[in-house]
Amino acid sequence: MVLPPDHADRVIATQRARVEKVAMLGTLVLIGSAFWWLLPAIDGSVEMLPRLGPVLGIFAAGLLLMDLIDHGPVERARLAVIACIAWPLSLAMAVDSAGSGDRALAAALLIGVAAVLLLYSREALSVSLPSRRLRGFGGLAGAALAAAVLASLGTELTMAGAVVVAAVLPVIPDLTAKDDDHEARQSFGVALEAAEAEMLTLRSKNSGLEQAASLIKQAREEGWKKPARGMVLIEEAEREAERIMAMAIDINAIRADSLAAVERSEAVAVAAVGPRKAFQMGDREAGHGSLREAEMLFRLAKTKAATIEEHWQAAVDSISTAEAAISEHSGAAADSVRGILAAAHEALDAEQPSEALHIASSIPAHIESLAASAGDAKSAINDAELAISAAEGELALRNADRLTEAKEAMAKGDAPLAKGLADSITREVRETTEAMQEVQRALRQRKQIIAGFPSGQAGEAWAARLEEAEIQSNAGEWTFAAEALRTLTSDLQAFQVQMSEADELLSFVQEEWIALRRRLDSSNIKADDSDRIAAENAVKTAADAYEAGDVQSCLAALGRADELIENLRRRV
Incomplete structure (x- = not known):
């Protein structure tokens, strides 16, 4: 059986409702008892004042009955304090009620009530030093109230003193107690x-x-x-x-x-x-x-x-030396070194002389690098001038302007730019000269190159490529002409290798076909046979393609011829 989640809460609520009903009934009973006790005083049969004290006690008990239901820490403390105050009063009432017969029974009951209240208060308020002191002050208040009640009732001084002493003695240890600290x-x-x-x-x-x-x-x-x-x-x-x-x-x-x-x-x-x-x-x-x-x-x-x-003086001296050295140079490269010098000044202004000294100490190396770059640039310009002087025609004219730009860059102090321009001039002249010599050597062997061309349309394509290279050389485009001739020569060599392989295959197929035709004649496979006609045409097509220089068509025809020859060989 599965219980609902709130089953426990509902059971507790039901039980609490029952207890509250019982407490309410008890409260009504106490109130009724107080009214019954006070009733004779209302009609004047007895004095009102002696009966008023018990009535107030009964009413207080009725109100405190609800604390017995919850009985939490606050409720227990409240009940204990009331017990501390009430037990001396109960003892005083017992002394006042002392006598024979019913009075003795009443006194005994009140003494029992006082004992129960005393024991409960001492048990509930004994956990800590503050609770003991609260118990002591509560008992002291109860003793004072008991003394006042006994005095108002005209009790004998001896009995009143005994009650007060009995009420004060238990609270003296509580009031004088000290904690562990x-x-x-x-x-x-x-x-x-x-x-x-x-x-x-x-x-x-x-x-x-x-x-x-x-x-x-x-x-x-x-x-x-x-x-x-x-x-x-x-x-x-x-x-x-x-x-x-x-x-x-x-x-x-x-x-x-x-x-x-x-x-x-x-x-x-x-x-x-x-x-x-x-x-x-x-x-x-x-x-x-x-x-x-x-x-x-x-x-x-x-x-x-x-x-x-x-470091200060050393940094100042190093910066001064660097300023004197850089003043002899100009140009973009020198400006970059001046930027480094400005960084050294900034470090010195920021009162970091060690950093300024470190920066300024690197400037001489940069200046030496500038001098070395200038020397390399001058040497490169001289080499470019020699290369241009040895060049001819359009090549010399085309590079003359670039040589002028290199000299202008050198005059402005931009040695790296000047060196780059001069090196490019020298490199271009050298490459162009080498290309011209290569083209001239190749054209002197023009007949040998043409001899390697195939006949027919394929030969015309090769001749057109050679003619294009000649046109480029006549226009002074030696580099492009050399590249065209190198490509032409390389392709021609590859073509000749392919032609040689095709020639070998063609010779082999032709020999095989000649031998097979004799066997076909002896096997009564005449020349009008369709397979024989197809094989004859394939061999002829391959030979014609070879003569025209069409290697790919030749190889395709040879493949077809080989297949047909194999079919005829199986028929023999």
Whole structure:
């Protein structure tokens, strides 16, 4: 059987409703009892005041009956406090009701009620020291109320005193109880007073103890609740104060050392203000009591001053030397070196002399590279002039303008551009000259090349390619002509290889066909046979294609002829 998810809640709600009904019934019964008890006083049969106290007690019990249903921590505490106050009152009422007969029974019942209330209050309020003290104050209030009730009822002084003593004796241990940290709290209080007195003395003589004072304040706020934590904070405050005092002694020596370094750096570089600025900031932080920050700033000022003292003059000299060297050069390459020099100036202005020295030290190597590039460019221009002077015709005229551009670039100081132009001129002249010589050698062998051409239309295509190469050479396009002749020669060699292979295949097929025809005649396969006619035509087509230089058609016809010959051979 599967229960619904809210089955437990519904069962609890049902049970609670039943208990509440019972509690309501009990409350009504108590109220009815109080009314019954008060009824004789209403019609004047008895005095009202003696009966009013029990009635109020019954009404209070009716109201507290609902706390027995929930009976949570708050309800238990409320019931326990009421029990602390009520049990002395019950005891006082028992003393007042003492006598013989029914009065003795009533007194015994009230004493039993007082005992139950006393036991419940001591059990419910015995967990911690605050609960015990609450129990003590509640019992003390109950004793006071009991004394007032006994005095109003005119009880004998001896009996009243006995009741008050009996009510006060159980609460004395509760009121005088101390927790486990009582001794630690006393020790903390003594240590706190001593630490505060010492801190006042130290702060009157020195600054920078704000952190230690803050720890003392935190110890005062937390230590009364947690004495161990408070003692730890006091110890930390004492250590912090000792460290600050020791640092205050050392900071003077650090400051003097930093000041000496700053003054030496100012003697080397008057324009450098970084070390002095850092030193002044350190003085300001020391005046505010921030000794750690002051120490860091003093050390920073000393470091900057040492760097300036060591590298400043060397950086200035290196930059001056580089400026003098670069002034002799011009052009785009020299401008790039001037950019490096500007970076060195910026580093020096930023008071980074070591970086400025590093940058300026690399400039001589760049200048040497400029000189080497200029020498290479001049040599390349000379080679280009020699190449152009040895060239002829259009080649010399076409490259003369580029040589002029190279010389202009050299005059402007752009050695890499000048060298590139000159090298390109030399390379073009050399390649063109070599191509011209190659073309001239090939054309001198024109007859040998033509002899390798096939006859027919294929030969005309080869001749057209040779003629195109001649036209390019006559136009001075030697490079294109050389490339055309190289391609022509390579293709012609490949064609001749193919023709040789086709010739071998054709000879083989023709020999096979001649031998097969004799066998066909003897086998009575006449010349008018369709397969024989087809084979004869295929062999003839292959021979005609070979004579025309059509290698692909020749090979295709030979393949067809071989297939037909094989078919005829099977018929023999």
